[in-house]
Amino acid sequence: MISSDKSLDANQKKDLDEIDQGCQNVLAELQAILDKNSELGSSTGTFGKRLTRAWKRVKWDQEEINGLRNQLSWNINLLNAFNGRLTLDHVVRLVQHQEDQGRQAILDWLAPSGHVAQQSDVLGRRQTGTGQWLLDSPEFKWWTSNTHQTLFCPGIPGAGKTVLTSIVIEELKLKAQHDSSIGVAYLYFDYRRQNERTPENLLATILKQLLQNHNTLPDTVKTFYDNNKNEQLCMSIDALSKAFRSVVGQYSRVFIVVDALDEYCNKYRARFLDVISDLQAMSGTGLNLFATSRFIPEIMKRFENDPLIEIRASEDDVRSYLRGHISRLPIFVQRDTIIQEAIETKIVKVVDGM
Numbered sequence: 001m002i003s004s005d006k007s008l009d010a011n012q013k014k015d016l017d018e019i020d021q022g023c024q025n026v027l028a029e030l031q032a033i034l035d036k037n038s039e040l041g042s043s044t045g046t047f048g049k050r051l052t053r054a055w056k057r058v059k060w061d062q063e064e065i066n067g068l069r070n071q072l073s074w075n076i077n078l079l080n081a082f083n084g085r086l087t088l089d090h091v092v093r094l095v096q097h098q099e100d101q102g103r104q105a106i107l108d109w110l111a112p113s114g115h116v117a118q119q120s121d122v123l124g125r126r127q128t129g130t131g132q133w134l135l136d137s138p139e140f141k142w143w144t145s146n147t148h149q150t151l152f153c154p155g156i157p158g159a160g161k162t163v164l165t166s167i168v169i170e171e172l173k174l175k176a177q178h179d180s181s182i183g184v185a186y187l188y189f190d191y192r193r194q195n196e197r198t199p200e201n202l203l204a205t206i207l208k209q210l211l212q213n214h215n216t217l218p219d220t221v222k223t224f225y226d227n228n229k230n231e232q233l234c235m236s237i238d239a240l241s242k243a244f245r246s247v248v249g250q251y252s253r254v255f256i257v258v259d260a261l262d263e264y265c266n267k268y269r270a271r272f273l274d275v276i277s278d279l280q281a282m283s284g285t286g287l288n289l290f291a292t293s294r295f296i297p298e299i300m301k302r303f304e305n306d307p308l309i310e311i312r313a314s315e316d317d318v319r320s321y322l323r324g325h326i327s328r329l330p331i332f333v334q335r336d337t338i339i340q341e342a343i344e345t346k347i348v349k350v351v352d353g354m
Contacts, residue, residue: 012086019078026071106217106225110235111205118188122166127324130317131160131167139307140168144175147253147286152303154295155311161292162188164311165259168290172255181252185209191263199272203240206256210247218243237275248285261293273302319344 008016134140134153143151155161169186176182185206189197211217220243224235235243248254256276261269280287292311293299322344326334333339 008086012082015082019075019082022071022075022078026068026075029071030068103215103217106221107208107211109225109229110211110221111201111208113208115186115188115205115209119166119169119186122162122188123170126163126167127317127321129320131164133316134164134167134309134311135171137309139309143288143290143307144172144255147288148280150280150289150291150303150306151309152306153290153292153309153311154300155292157294158313159311160313160317161311162259165257165290165292169257172257179252180213183210183213183248183251183254184257185254186257187259189258189260189263197264197268198234199268199275200234200237200240202272203237203244203275204235207240207244207247210244210251210254214247214250218246220246241275241279244279245282245285248279248287251286253286253288255288255290257290259292261291261299262296269299270302318347322347 139151143149153161153164165186165188169184172182172184176184186209187202187205207221211221220239221235224239261273264272276287276289279285280289291303323340326340329343333343
């Protein structure tokens, strides 16, 4: 039985309409023949009329009837074929749904999914139009145009590093939307959780983000899941690195964005960066790293040979922020542009990059 039209796509509806029209045509032809020979079924009338009806039965066009029979058979075959394709499509969709559920179960086991909500929350704090100076900078454009590169962006506390990181992530995700060969993954560090996230956890989180748009998972991940899905075991760095290489190799470019390295536990930080550097150095990965931090000597030394952009609250960004919040000031300020300008100028001077 054919399912409701609501479950059919445009091509299926078109095919079904054509079959339906063919059946309607046969029925119309059959009705025309019946109308033309309706008197054959009558048993009344004079002997002469009954003789005429008998003669018409003899003269019934057999080829016409055979043609109708062939058309009916043809449409029945088309309908059976259509139902067969429809059933197959439903089976394929069911199998795909089950595979998607299984794939998502593995991804959920691999790492938590809080990164999306975190990005949305941070980006929501952005004042529209701010941060464009970073995206327009020669260093950032160079970083996005080349592979195997690192861009380090230190800044003082309160300079806006985290919000600027969210702007960078959004820019890269926009690129990925227009080019499926680009992969984007990101991490927000938080000193309150610095001891909870081992390098293995972080690499698993990055790997999960890069796998979200892939229909297949690396055998390394699937095998480890099958063997350990009932336990709280994390894949080793070696296993994760192997899986990571196989995934990154399917992208032309991969961007990893890391915010607030200074808020990551000292005992883990160097090890995590070593893993990223090793992966970045491998040919065929096309891996770029963007990282922010406060001015911590050991972190500064780690990136001393990489391009650097200092994160500061630019005057234009501060003014944009203030103008976006003028409505929160007393009404007499909202009505006086001279006072507004004086407030902006004074705050920009006091802020001094924070």
